[in-house]
Amino acid sequence: MRLPLAAARTWGGARKGAGRKPRGRPSVPHLTRPKIDPRYPVQVTIRAMPGLPSLRSPRVFGALRRAIARASVDRFRVIHFSIQQDHGHFIVEGDEPRRARGGVHGLAIRLALAVNRALGRRGKAVGDRYHARPLTTVPPFTWMARIGWLRAGGPLRVEEKPAAARRPRPT
Numbered sequence: 001m002r003l004p005l006a007a008a009r010t011w012g013g014a015r016k017g018a019g020r021k022p023r024g025r026p027s028v029p030h031l032t033r034p035k036i037d038p039r040y041p042v043q044v045t046i047r048a049m050p051g052l053p054s055l056r057s058p059r060v061f062g063a064l065r066r067a068i069a070r071a072s073v074d075r076f077r078v079i080h081f082s083i084q085q086d087h088g089h090f091i092v093e094g095d096e097p098r099r100a101r102g103g104v105h106g107l108a109i110r111l112a113l114a115v116n117r118a119l120g121r122r123g124k125a126v127g128d129r130y131h132a133r134p135l136t137t138v139p140p141f142t143w144m145a146r147i148g149w150l151r152a153g154g155p156l157r158v159e160e161k162p163a164a165a166r167r168p169r170p171t
Helices: 058-071 098-121 143-151
Strands: 042-047 076-082 087-094 133-134
Touching: 042 098, 058 076, 058 098, 076 098, 087 098
Parallel strands: none
Antiparallel strands: 042 087, 042 133, 076 087
């Protein structure tokens, strides 16, 4: 004699509440990144782990600046960067798609190592996957962006920084 069994459908498949729970701010989705065309520079954003000190602090920023200088190698270049409190923006270019992808990956690793070394810590320092977006509409339109920066001395060196503010002379 067979007894009817009610099959419990609790294993596998999509269901409410399943999956990894979000932690803090939203992350970069794990989608296939767009192909990198070497004709265009790429804007990259790399975020630090929550809870780290400001990346703009003198000790950390100095280490990051040196790491960025070392990341521009062979046929990959960081042509502009801006370090914020908890993330960095970079404009990079590579001579071929493989160089650009590998260069950005290497940049993220160098930044993480520099942060950990500067803070005397170990562990994860880059909080998420990097976000990359090709800058396909970047021909400069202003005189300063086309010609002026060349007349003013060309590209800045990594070690350059703004001059100290001058004190007004007493009158």
